[in-house]
Amino acid sequence: MNHATNPADGTRIRFTTAGSEDRPCVLLVHGSALSSAVWRGFGYVKTLSRDFHLVMPDLRGHGRSDTPHGEDAYAMDAIVGDLLAVLDAVKVHRAHYVGYSFGARAGLALAVTAPERLSSLSLLGGSARPQRGAMDAMFFPDSADVLEREGMDGFVRAWEKQRRSPVDQATRSAFLENDARALAAYFRRSDREPGIDDETLESLALPVLAVAGSEDHLRVEDTRALSRTVSGARLAILRGVDHAETVAAALPAVETFLAARARRS
Template sequence: MQTATNPTDGVSLVWQDQGNPDGDPLLLVHGSALSKAVWRGMGYVKALGERYRLISMDLRGHGRSEKPHQQSAYTMDRVLLDVQAVLDAAGITAAHYFGYSFGARIGFSLGAAVPDRMLSFISAAGTYRIAAGSIAELFFADYDAALAKHGMQGFLDGWQERIGHQVDPVTRMAFLANDAEALRAYFAQTEEAEGISETQLRQFQIPTLLLAGSLDARRLADSRRAAEVMPDAELLELPDRDHGDTLFPPAPVLAAVEPFLARHSHPD
């Protein structure tokens, strides 16, 4: 494990360098309440590591990275500096970017703000905008109260009750490793933050693959709209998948991701 530091507020970020050191760099960015461990646990490191240099990071407030309790610590501007700090620490000028959920939302903002740092963009269950109530829609209505009163176990229990089944072991482990107060601050800021505009989407020149489950109605609708207005984007709808199971099992996802990356990578 290695660390990077945000140049504005000094938050420490943990990241990992895996895979083929001579391959094109591919940055893997997880979603809310998860960590970089999900990419290994779900099989993506094994599948992609032979060809690509994989850089995975724990977002601030998650995993082994520092976990501020102040809502102001989780603005998108600071998160974008986190991502760039990790790339700088790895000595990488530009990388392919694969983000899930909030990680994908970061990718939209990164591509709009500093497009020269991205070789290509894969958005899994992502959106370029956020609507009021989105966090409750993704998890459950009383998520903040559950975090405040019962911590991460209460949050996990509430989500599993809403979706009607147990989450996979990798997701469960990542959720329970979180700091409940840091996650509350992160969710509060995420709910208030703005995304990027359709005008910015129309100027988004980075080759993009949009992945969304057929049961993930809001993200699928946003991905369809993004595919309509972005100049170089393609959409794959994943049948019978909701937001939480977009990435797993990985085979259908990799069947789209691997050829997309190959088309936009340097030859071996």
């Protein structure tokens, strides 16, 4: 496990790597309440490390990275700073980016802030829209309050009551390793994120793959809108898949997209 330090506030970001360093780099960024472990759990490392150098950070407040408890520590510009620090730490100027949910939103912000650092952008269950109410809609009402009051165990129990199926073991394990107070602060700050306007999205000039499950009622329409706004973006709708299932189900589409980008580079 390696680490990078965000120079703006000293937050330490842990990350792992896989695959040969002489291959094109792919930055894989997980979603809310998860960690970089999901990329192994759902087969991305096994599938992609043959052809790519994979760099997999734990976002601040998640996994083994630092877990500040102040809400403003989770502003999107801080997250972007973390990702740039990771790329600097591995001495990679340009990387392909794959982000799920929160990681997809962070990827869009990174693409707007530092487009020269990205070769392509794969967005799984992502959104460029304002996020007010999104966490409660994704999980359950008053989710931040439950995190603070009942911890991660209570959060997972409450979430399962809202789902159509039990939480898979890889996701459950990642959730339970989190700091509940840090996650609550992130949830509350995320609720204030303004999103990215269409004019800014239209200015993006890199290959984009936008993926969502047909049953991801929170994000599928946002993903469709994103694919229409970003010039040349490719859209993949995964039939019968909800938001939590998207990260696993998207792997074939991501593999095909990255392989095509690598051949052209």
